[in-house]
Amino acid sequence: MFEFTAQRRVTYGETDKMGYLYYGHYAEYYETGRVEAFRSIGLVYKELEETGIIMPVLELHCNYHKPAFYDDMLSIRTMLPKYPDGVKLYFEYEIRNQEGTLLNTGNSTLIFFNVANRKPVPAAEIMGEKLAPFFT
Amino acid sequence: MFEFTAQRRVTYGETDKMGYLYYGHYAEYYETGRVEAFRSIGLVYKELEETGIIMPVLELHCNYHKPAFYDDMLSIRTMLPKYPDGVKLYFEYEIRNQEGTLLNTGNSTLIFFNVANRKPVPAAEIMGEKLAPFFT
Amino acid sequence: MFEFTAQRRVTYGETDKMGYLYYGHYAEYYETGRVEAFRSIGLVYKELEETGIIMPVLELHCNYHKPAFYDDMLSIRTMLPKYPDGVKLYFEYEIRNQEGTLLNTGNSTLIFFNVANRKPVPAAEIMGEKLAPFFT
Amino acid sequence: MFEFTAQRRVTYGETDKMGYLYYGHYAEYYETGRVEAFRSIGLVYKELEETGIIMPVLELHCNYHKPAFYDDMLSIRTMLPKYPDGVKLYFEYEIRNQEGTLLNTGNSTLIFFNVANRKPVPAAEIMGEKLAPFFT
Numbered sequence: 355m356f357e358f359t360a361q362r363r364v365t366y367g368e369t370d371k372m373g374y375l376y377y378g379h380y381a382e383y384y385e386t387g388r389v390e391a392f393r394s395i396g397l398v399y400k401e402l403e404e405t406g407i408i409m410p411v412l413e414l415h416c417n418y419h420k421p422a423f424y425d426d427m428l429s430i431r432t433m434l435p436k437y438p439d440g441v442k443l444y445f446e447y448e449i450r451n452q453e454g455t456l457l458n459t460g461n462s463t464l465i466f467f468n469v470a471n472r473k474p475v476p477a478a479e480i481m482g483e484k485l486a487p488f489f490t
Numbered sequence: 491m492f493e494f495t496a497q498r499r500v501t502y503g504e505t506d507k508m509g510y511l512y513y514g515h516y517a518e519y520y521e522t523g524r525v526e527a528f529r530s531i532g533l534v535y536k537e538l539e540e541t542g543i544i545m546p547v548l549e550l551h552c553n554y555h556k557p558a559f560y561d562d563m564l565s566i567r568t569m570l571p572k573y574p575d576g577v578k579l580y581f582e583y584e585i586r587n588q589e590g591t592l593l594n595t596g597n598s599t600l601i602f603f604n605v606a607n608r609k610p611v612p613a614a615e616i617m618g619e620k621l622a623p624f625f626t
Numbered sequence: 627m628f629e630f631t632a633q634r635r636v637t638y639g640e641t642d643k644m645g646y647l648y649y650g651h652y653a654e655y656y657e658t659g660r661v662e663a664f665r666s667i668g669l670v671y672k673e674l675e676e677t678g679i680i681m682p683v684l685e686l687h688c689n690y691h692k693p694a695f696y697d698d699m700l701s702i703r704t705m706l707p708k709y710p711d712g713v714k715l716y717f718e719y720e721i722r723n724q725e726g727t728l729l730n731t732g733n734s735t736l737i738f739f740n741v742a743n744r745k746p747v748p749a750a751e752i753m754g755e756k757l758a759p760f761f762t
Numbered sequence: 763m764f765e766f767t768a769q770r771r772v773t774y775g776e777t778d779k780m781g782y783l784y785y786g787h788y789a790e791y792y793e794t795g796r797v798e799a800f801r802s803i804g805l806v807y808k809e810l811e812e813t814g815i816i817m818p819v820l821e822l823h824c825n826y827h828k829p830a831f832y833d834d835m836l837s838i839r840t841m842l843p844k845y846p847d848g849v850k851l852y853f854e855y856e857i858r859n860q861e862g863t864l865l866n867t868g869n870s871t872l873i874f875f876n877v878a879n880r881k882p883v884p885a886a887e888i889m890g891e892k893l894a895p896f897f898t
Binding site for chain 4: 502503505506507508509512514515560
């Protein structure tokens with residue numbers, strides 16, 4: 355399995371009138387988790403996009419266990435449970451606060467897509483070499 | 491079944507550099523769908539909250555079929571497929587653009603929660619009377 | 627003077643833990659005001675962009691008089707106090723709630739920019755004909 | 763003068779279809795700048811709020827010199843040019859990208875407000891001791 359943990363602090367603008375991190379913002383925290391997980395193995399999503407590969411999200415699932423509050427420093431654990439064998443990429447997420455309490459779990463499925471020919475690209479073609487060491 | 495369709499236009503700030511409605515914003519469109527569906531039967535969520543009932547989201551699921559673009563006028567169809575028989579409330583959503591193309595489907599599970607005693611409240615207690623006519 | 631009033635409702639996700647519409651979201655309400663003011667005279671900003679004209683913001687000013695709250699239906703009055711005689715376009719805004727109370731005033735300066743030659747375009751060239759009737 | 767520089771990375775969700783950091787998000791970057799500047803001298807805004815002091819924004823001004831792009835690591839320099847002698851607090855901001863290019867300048871005026879008695883609180887009362895060493 356490949357995994358990486360990133361940090362992100364809950365801002366005032368992200369809270370709602372319950373005082374919670376608004377439920378719609380977790381997708382952004384997953385984005386941060388994913389992008390920083392990629393960066394940790396030398397894959398900079400920005401550079402990937404400059405080569406004409408985009409990565410739209412196909413599916414998102416979030417489970418809200420406990421609220422996150424203003425100024426909480428959240429740990430976003432991003433996991434790639436299995437080596438990608440097709441065009442889809444499946445990520446799992448766990449978000450904890452600074453006390454280590456599990457607040458949110460989720461997953462998302464993305465696809466690598468070649469803008470030029472409008473066709474999906476096998477994930478292994480993009481990131482196989484970087485990922486291989488984690489799945490031996 | 492109870493259902494209602496609300497409209498919401500994609501703003502510039504909601505697009506991302508692909509030119510798509512950012513995937514994380516669909517949760518806000520579901521919120522609009524839910525709130526306007528409630529309003530259509532005389533349940534104003536704001537007034538509910540003033541009585542000490544909050545409604546946190548427990549679970550969210552989104553499927554992204556096709557992108558929504560800037561200035562698209564989206565129709566958000568919110569459905570309550572069955573009369574709520576416990577403390578949870580399950581909503582389904584379908585989002586279409588102005589051409590009627592289905593872009594996104596999803597669902598979410600919420601709970602009515604009494605702030606004063608920190609206990610869930612049966613959904614039927616809150617909205618049973620308003621909903622009953624739709625499930626006869 | 628040219629002016630137009632658009633409506634936009636404060637969503638849950640836009641509130642912050644004070645229960646206010648978060649101060650950073652007013653720029654989005656100004657965007658709605660501007661875009662709908664344009665649409666009212668037959669200028670669809672999306673179509674403009676498709677011809678290679680973008681419209682970045684150069685300057686923004688907001689004055690927060692009173693807070694807006696969840697579910698408030700805000701009226702955004704957008705004004706173009708004078709006919710544009712250069713490449714810049716100066717808008718003024720007034721935001722009121724459903725009781726007519728003035729909550730926020732502001733202004734912004736934008737520029738029409740031709741993506742192809744990276745040069746500003748005189749505002750009158752883009753919208754002079756549509757605006758002229760309001761400044762006679 | 764008191765100043766502090768914080769870092770914040772532009773996320774995908776914050777970009778718009780021009781590929782720029784959307785103009786409305788700078789207010790959130792100013793918030794990050796302000797909150798981290800406070801934290802650097804031992805003032806945690808969250809704790810302040812727990813004592814019943816809120817800090818609404820009265821005025822915001824942004825100048826957009828050059829765009830920020832996706833994944834840019836922005837430096838937010840927050841400055842308090844003078845020791846606060848009344849109830850208002852005036853901040854200035856400079857935002858630079860990783861190449862040191864100045865992208866955005868702005869300022870905001872805030873007020874400390876006591877929730878209990880609905881009255882403004884002199885800024886020096888809240889933060890005078892922490893700030894004094896910077897203004898000798």
